[in-house]
Amino acid sequence: MPRGRPRDEEARQRILDAAFVLVGSRPPGDVSINDIAAAANVAKQTIYRWWPSRTAVILDALVQGTMQATPFAETDDVRADFEAHLRTVIRMFNSPSGRIIREMLAGAQTDPALAEEFRERFWQPRRDLSLARLERGIELGQIRADLDAETVLDVIYGALWTRLMIGHQPLSSVHATRIADAIWPGLSDD
Amino acid sequence: MPRGRPRDEEARQRILDAAFVLVGSRPPGDVSINDIAAAANVAKQTIYRWWPSRTAVILDALVQGTMQATPFAETDDVRADFEAHLRTVIRMFNSPSGRIIREMLAGAQTDPALAEEFRERFWQPRRDLSLARLERGIELGQIRADLDAETVLDVIYGALWTRLMIGHQPLSSVHATRIADAIWPGLSDD
DNA sequence: ACATCAGCGAGACTACGAGTCTCCTAATTC
DNA sequence: GAATTAGGAGACTCGTAGTCTCGCTGATGT
Numbered sequence: 001m002p003r004g005r006p007r008d009e010e011a012r013q014r015i016l017d018a019a020f021v022l023v024g025s026r027p028p029g030d031v032s033i034n035d036i037a038a039a040a041n042v043a044k045q046t047i048y049r050w051w052p053s054r055t056a057v058i059l060d061a062l063v064q065g066t067m068q069a070t071p072f073a074e075t076d077d078v079r080a081d082f083e084a085h086l087r088t089v090i091r092m093f094n095s096p097s098g099r100i101i102r103e104m105l106a107g108a109q110t111d112p113a114l115a116e117e118f119r120e121r122f123w124q125p126r127r128d129l130s131l132a133r134l135e136r137g138i139e140l141g142q143i144r145a146d147l148d149a150e151t152v153l154d155v156i157y158g159a160l161w162t163r164l165m166i167g168h169q170p171l172s173s174v175h176a177t178r179i180a181d182a183i184w185p186g187l188s189d190d
Numbered sequence: 191m192p193r194g195r196p197r198d199e200e201a202r203q204r205i206l207d208a209a210f211v212l213v214g215s216r217p218p219g220d221v222s223i224n225d226i227a228a229a230a231n232v233a234k235q236t237i238y239r240w241w242p243s244r245t246a247v248i249l250d251a252l253v254q255g256t257m258q259a260t261p262f263a264e265t266d267d268v269r270a271d272f273e274a275h276l277r278t279v280i281r282m283f284n285s286p287s288g289r290i291i292r293e294m295l296a297g298a299q300t301d302p303a304l305a306e307e308f309r310e311r312f313w314q315p316r317r318d319l320s321l322a323r324l325e326r327g328i329e330l331g332q333i334r335a336d337l338d339a340e341t342v343l344d345v346i347y348g349a350l351w352t353r354l355m356i357g358h359q360p361l362s363s364v365h366a367t368r369i370a371d372a373i374w375p376g377l378s379d380d
Numbered sequence: 381a382c383a384t385c386a387g388c389g390a391g392a393c394t395a396c397g398a399g400t401c402t403c404c405t406a407a408t409t410c
Numbered sequence: 411g412a413a414t415t416a417g418g419a420g421a422c423t424c425g426t427a428g429t430c431t432c433g434c435t436g437a438t439g440t
Contacts, residue, residue, distance in 0.1 A: 004386025005436045029300025032426060043389040105355060106299035109292040110219025119358055150359055151368040158348030159341065165295060165355060168309055169340055178341040186376025194415025195407040222397060233418040
């Protein structure tokens with residue numbers, strides 16, 4: 001046990017919860033670090049003792065609050081699995097998590113360190129899951145083997161991410177089917 | 191002719207040029223309105239007399255400086271046209287315009303008015319060009335007619351926009367071919 | 381018991397940038 | 411030449427991220 005008063009784990013949790021709820025429910029860019037501190041019943045310094053910046057807290061809140069939101073089922077129909085996964089991602093984008101992701105992306109454009117952390121902690125783990133499923137689909141002979149895997153994933157999920165960030169069209173679950181309809185004939189190995 | 195001293199059109203141009211050069215060449219988020227005013231040899235008030243906000247100036251600079259950067263050739267091979275267009279977009283994303291777009295997207299996440307203006311003045315005009323080419327491809331019998339056009343464009347270009355914003359992988363012109371390779375077999379009408 | 385150490389709440393304080401205001405001068409119309 | 415609007419310079423306000431200080435608290439070590 002280290003010297004001194006131990007960290008208050010409950011306060012830590014209150015901070016992350018408050019960040020998630022506030023940023024997820026208010027107009028984007030509208031939540032200051034003071035707001036989070038007040039909502040968590042915590043002093044600002046307590047936040048800065050454990051996180052290096054405002055965005056770092058929010059990223060933590062996002063990672064914690066969105067950990068299990070997009071599970072990847074594994075049946076013997078790879079297309080169906082991807083379509084189902086697209087639907088979970090769409091639901092997640094339309095939830096508070098979607099707002100938080102948008103804030104993180106905004107920050108990432110002007111803060112390379114945040115961008116790196118976002119990719120490492122949020123983007124890449126999900127990406128790896130999708131990649132594994134894609135490779136399994138190739139093994140199963142359901143997906144062409146001659147394509148660049150990163151590109152295939154960019155194509156599949158890029159449509160969603162772009163709508164999230166540009167907002168040129170609404171994003172609903174029918175979109176999952178439409179994307180699969182457009183892409184799958186070109187991906188399938190027959 | 192209206193009363194009073196006429197607007198200094200040269201100053202207007204200097205402001206837009208300075209904004210384009212500065213934002214396009216410096217680390218993102220590193221250009222203040224004072225920097226632009228100084229570089230353009232202009233008083234800050236002169237900027238705010240004509241633009242409502244910092245981001246509005248930069249969006250104007252982007253629109254003006256990127257107007258003709260992604261022309262859409264029309265041959266009788268629709269796939270080749272799209273592939274060529276993807277290459278021009280990639281080149282544009284890797285130019286100063288790309289940095290400016292990233293700043294605008296960052297701002298758009300927290301400023302709905304900017305988001306709307308970005309879509310209207312930058313996104314939609316290009317989108318309309320792509321849409322027209324896509325519909326022409328359908329008429330020519332080179333592209334399936336049963337797909338949702340917006341989704342097809344999301345899929346084609348979303349891969350690029352996502353790489354621009356996430357930065358998980360570099361974006362070079364070989365990517366244009368890879369995207370076409372992955373998508374076209376599913377789009378072509380045969 | 382008591383000193384020591386680190387965390388906590390409260391709130392003052394600093395740094396910085398967006399946007400406003402003021403003052404004076406310049407260019408144009410009536 | 412009076413009125414009007416723009417431009418340059420720079421002070422000013424305001425809000426927020428992040429720092430600092432202070433008195434207090436909950437642990438450990440002797």
